[in-house]
Amino acid sequence: MAETPTRVLGDGTSVPVLGFGTYPLRGDDGVRAIASALEVGYRLIDTAVNYRNEREVTEAIRVSGVDRGDVFVQTKVPGRDHENARTSIETSLQVMDLEYLDSVLIHWPNPSQGHYVKAWQGLVDAREAGLVRSIGVSNFTPAHLDEIIEATGVTPASNQVEMHPAFPQADQRAADAERGITTQAWSPIGRGEILDAEPVVAAARAHDVTPAQVVLRWHLHLGSLPLPKSGDPERQRTNLEIFGFDLSEAETEAITALGRPDGRLFDADPTYHVEM
Numbered sequence: 001m002a003e004t005p006t007r008v009l010g011d012g013t014s015v016p017v018l019g020f021g022t023y024p025l026r027g028d029d030g031v032r033a034i035a036s037a038l039e040v041g042y043r044l045i046d047t048a049v050n051y052r053n054e055r056e057v058t059e060a061i062r063v064s065g066v067d068r069g070d071v072f073v074q075t076k077v078p079g080r081d082h083e084n085a086r087t088s089i090e091t092s093l094q095v096m097d098l099e100y101l102d103s104v105l106i107h108w109p110n111p112s113q114g115h116y117v118k119a120w121q122g123l124v125d126a127r128e129a130g131l132v133r134s135i136g137v138s139n140f141t142p143a144h145l146d147e148i149i150e151a152t153g154v155t156p157a158s159n160q161v162e163m164h165p166a167f168p169q170a171d172q173r174a175a176d177a178e179r180g181i182t183t184q185a186w187s188p189i190g191r192g193e194i195l196d197a198e199p200v201v202a203a204a205r206a207h208d209v210t211p212a213q214v215v216l217r218w219h220l221h222l223g224s225l226p227l228p229k230s231g232d233p234e235r236q237r238t239n240l241e242i243f244g245f246d247l248s249e250a251e252t253e254a255i256t257a258l259g260r261p262d263g264r265l266f267d268a269d270p271t272y273h274v275e276m
């Protein structure tokens with residue numbers, strides 16, 4: 001099993017260039033699926049308080065036999081905890097029976113609630129207290145980013161946003177990069193919906209790989225960090241095996257051209273979407 005390459009975030013933390021998404025894996029089946037992901041080689045596990053599977057992540061690490069110190073564990077503070085983010089992180093640590101988290105993100109900015117700056121200050125406090133190594137956000141627009149950076153002087157290391165060929169996020173990626181923020185991609189294979197698109201299928205044929213491998217390699221080519229989810233050990237394995245080929249610029253551009261302004265998977269524009 002080859003090791004996944006790593007990259008260094010703006011805060012100096014080293015992170016695998018591809019991680020495992022865990023929503024909505026829960027219960028015994030969830031433990032089995034997450035343990036199998038660890039066994040095939042994933043070393044970044046993405047969870048959230050709202051996935052109600054943080055306990056399963058720790059149990060999967062135990063079952064897999066992989067050292068906790070070798071796994072980059074990332075969770076997210078939900079909207080209802082914005083005013084008590086540090087307490088939310090302490091609760092995650094208790095639920096997960098861990099001494100520290102590798103990364104914590106604010107799950108959604110929920111702008112109509114108006115508390116994301118306070119939430120960011122809570123994450124900054126938690127990092128200073130040694131509860132978490134790296135802090136970031138999710139679904140933050142450039143305006144949200146500027147507001148929290150200006151208020152605290154602290155730049156998020158990561159911004160996890162919806163990104164797949166139907167919604168390639170060129171402007172958001174550029175805004176993240178200008179600020180030294182790594183873009184993580186949620187729903188990186190578009191929940192499977194874009195795998196039969198012509199440029200994806202053509203590149204898969206040309207490189208003798210699967211359409212999902214093409215799309216995941218496209219993320220790496222653009223500099224984003226994809227977090228594919230699969231409950232199936234064989235798809236988990238192939239989704240991770242994307243380091244033996246690369247896409248040409250023309251193939252990358254043809255896949256990016258699949259993007260549409262209305263390409264989001266569901267109505268989750270972070271300028272108004274609320275998830276508590």
Ligand SMILES: NC(=O)C1=CN([C@@H]2O[C@H](COP(=O)(O)OP(=O)(O)OC[C@H]3O[C@@H](n4cnc5c(N)ncnc54)[C@H](OP(=O)(O)O)[C@@H]3O)[C@@H](O)[C@H]2O)C=CC1
Binds near residue numbers: 020021190
């Ligand atoms: N921050 C945020 O707001 C959000 C974060 N996320 C995070 O991103 C992760 C991934 O996003 P998700 O929405 O699950 O979408 P993905 O793009 O990862 O797609 C997952 C779906 O694709 C299927 N699939 C996986 N691999 C393959 C393959 N090789 N070929 C065909 N189908 C495949 C899976 O089925 P099967 O399991 O049967 O293989 C599943 O139905 C989540 O698990 C979560 O961690 C997601 C949404 C929002």
Ligand SMILES: O=C(O)C(=O)[C@@H](O)[C@H](O)C(=O)CO
Binds near residue numbers: 268
């Ligand atoms: O998976 C996540 O992180 C989410 O925020 C989900 O709730 C996502 O918004 C979703 O799948 C809703 O259908």
